[in-house]
Amino acid sequence: MTMRSQTPAILLFAGLALFPFVARFGAQAYLLTLGARTLILALAALSLDFLVGQGALISFGHAAYLGIGAYAVVLASMAGINDLLAQALIAVAAAALFAALTGYVSLRATGVYYIMSTLAFGQMLYFLFVSLSALGGDDGYTLSSRSRLFGEPRLTSDFAFYYLCLAALALAYVMLTRICGSRFGRVLNAIRQNPLRARALGFRPFPSRLAACLIAGAIAAVAGALLANQSEFVAPAFMSWQRSGELLVMTILGGVGSLWGAVLGAIIYLALEEALSLLTDQTHVLIGPLLIVVAIFGRRGLAGALAPKASGSAA
Amino acid sequence: MHDEVAAPRPVSLALLAVQTLNGLQLGILLFLIAAGLTLTFGVMNFVNLAHGVQYMVGAYLAAMFASLTGGFWSALALTLPTALAFGLALEFLVFRWLYDRDHLSQILATFGVILFMNQGVKTIWGAAPLSVPMPDALSGSVALMPGLLFPVYRLALIAVGLATGLALYLVINHTRVGMLIRAGATNAAMVSALGVDIRRLFMLVFGFGAMLAGFAGAMVAPILSVEPGMGDNLLILAFVVIVIGGIGSIRGAFLAALMVGLIDTLGRAFGAQMLRVALAPAAANQTGRALAPMLIYILMAAVLFHRPSGLFPVTR
């Protein structure tokens, strides 16, 4: 990709990096908390955008990975493992396993059947965790403190935690952009555009799609581990189908396929919710029509509207 | 403190029969709700997440009209055209702009409709659950088992569900309109090229689907609570049903609904007991409880594994 088409992404990340300094003029601790949560959900939306935009795999169960990552932190801390990197590795491993098992079943279906299959597995995981009393079940599990980083409790500072989330987001963005430009990414794209032609050329869709599920799931699980740290609390509600729906909405709002669009979509959706809640407690009456308008008029989402040339290769 | 688990109750034939009837009844209920969805989805290839909202609106309209007129039948009679009007309004404002678009835009827009309507009904009718009175003519009960009455209303629901299924089947397969619908489901462009006003057809199907959902909501209101968000979980169930049945197939939706109803009910009724064959009682109970809500999803995954397009897919 040329430098030009990366401009919006660069500006976006620059803005995010500068945000804590702007937040000094407001209620800093609260804004940093809000900001960290936004970055975490943006990370999850980013991974979903990769899945949907590059793989044409619309997952309605992506929040399951957030839950897997969050509960990985819980289980790790119960076992005495407090280092964030170790916990993230466990989260990634669990996510990969889940993606492999469910992908084997789901990827046999296409279209809406695939969507519903992902929903089914997301629901199964949700109900499983609701029934686990040892982890608090529906009430959730409170973590005694945030994870340690390289042995020290560095994450207690909201400032440090915000930048950690931003670093994770930036890293994921760069990694996914590289993957999209790699041979694997282009094969995936070809399969998305025309599976029959891709098969004719000798590319089997299943392994590529499964790999895409694994990558997206792993990244979302890292987001889940960060989410557990952000609220210092984990509940099955993290993986309800409504959450999966919200992630999908953020991704679509931002414009599928541009990757940075998903980040933007998450930011706008959450900022709007927060800003509107200051005015009224009827936020959904306003957000609902907004989504409808964006769906009808914004063919490529916000990314497509703001920076058409840089909004990615999704048709 | 009691930690011991009671001895398993004897499974009499009567109990088995009753639970099977319960399962079938639940299935018919699901069919009423899913029928409209499979129609709109099958014909227009439109992901309508707002179907649950249409069901909810039907229930709320029934509650409102019932409190105004005092009776169930008049409420039902008023609800049907209003639900149809609501469906057409939604079609006009939102859906007709999205027929040509990809599923993602449809998901986004209908999600917005859900958010708006869930808050909307709360604003109009308040957050507290509402109720609809049972019609007097149907408020009796039949003794199924000593001590257990089965409300006549539920028998009426079963009858209505079966009648609706039959009517839909006849219309779809044996009338001209039905033929156009089937043709439109297979190849909308071709139908349009043959001179049929495809927009009008879509509007008709959509309006009818909305009315069917509203009808289901109104029919179900006397036995279930009417509250904001009541359609959300049912929406998921409806999608499960139509996916198992094969999108676009009324016959598939009917069978799938019965399957889902039976498995869900029998699983809840006898699941823990069946597990006791393999596990210790306490573990069987725990596992049974955890598995119960998952059963229908396991069913769906199993069906999709063997038949990735559902049981009776409509070939395009």
Added chain:
Amino acid sequence: MKPASILLAAAAAWAAATVSATAEDKVKVGLIVTLSGPAAVLGGQVRDGFNLAVKTLGGKLGGLNAEVIVVDDELKPDVAVTKVKGLLERDEVNFVVGPVFSNVLMAIHKPVTESNAFLISPNAGTSSFAGKQCNPNFFVTSYQNDQIHEVLGQYAQDKGYKSAFLLAPNYQAGKDAMAGFKHDFKGKILDEDYTPLGQLDFSAELAKIAADKPDAFFTFMPGGMGVNLVKQYRQAGLATIPFLSAFTADESTLPAEKDDALGFLGGADWAPDMDNPQSKAFVKAYEAAYKSVPGTYAMQAYDAALLIDSAIKGTGGKLSDKDALRAELKKANFTSLRGKFKFGVNNYPIQDFYLVKAAKRPDGKYETEIVQRVFEDYADRYAPECMMK
């Protein structure tokens, strides 16, 4: 440059909007309750009960002008954490009143108690904070969740019922309900059935009840699930089996259950027909203002406001003296709508509990009415584990 300028402008505007000015002679209360989804009616009662109290006190608490900021936790624990941090850091509230649900309480307990504000729960009273993890900055004006279930267990035991069938949703509160009932009921438990959350059709469970023929039926089935269960229970002809319930046939669900719930029994720390002047005045004022019969949620929220009022008055309006405020809160020096009220060592109430039944008033509205007192000056059973003084 469009995207960048939009982003920076939005960020700046948003940050600017959050700058808050603090006034010295004002007390700020953040009310965090569930105001969306099917459970919104409960959050609405808490909000209305609290606001009514503030209004009755002339818009002041403890003589200081009161500002009440209402926030919706959406029944999502992680959203609740973010919003409560907003209340604490952006709005700088002195008190956080809420939440309705236990899982939200678990999430917000730590952020609030570790901050400068006090957390007062008008409904959720989990066992976790009643025992070893009791906290000096956390007060409960409702009860410890188990106690309501214990009322019904004790009643069933006193009545001499030999067997019972138990039904609750399959989540933590449901499990606590079963445990609470079994604590006092020594008869035979024929079945302990857990249904999936949000279940609508109870036909399968009702058939099991009919087959088992228990002496009594106990259930914890809140919200819409309760409405469905009550209606279907009656329609199935099972009403000859006594229906003992918690949070299933109360003022939040009775308007929908109507005659189907008449005579069904419940457990509570109060009912709208309680015979003392302040309670009667409260019920009258609430119905005039909000057109519905108040339930315990509204009552407990009203008491929470009275508690705050008494505490601030006790310190002479000095909000900054946290220790004095804490001591005053602990004294609970106010006239509760329930009559008797005092805090145990763990800051959970010691109060009377009653058996109540669903009834229809002459004016056609439904309410719960006191049948008999079951527990007097009843403390929760986790208090001995609390190490606070």
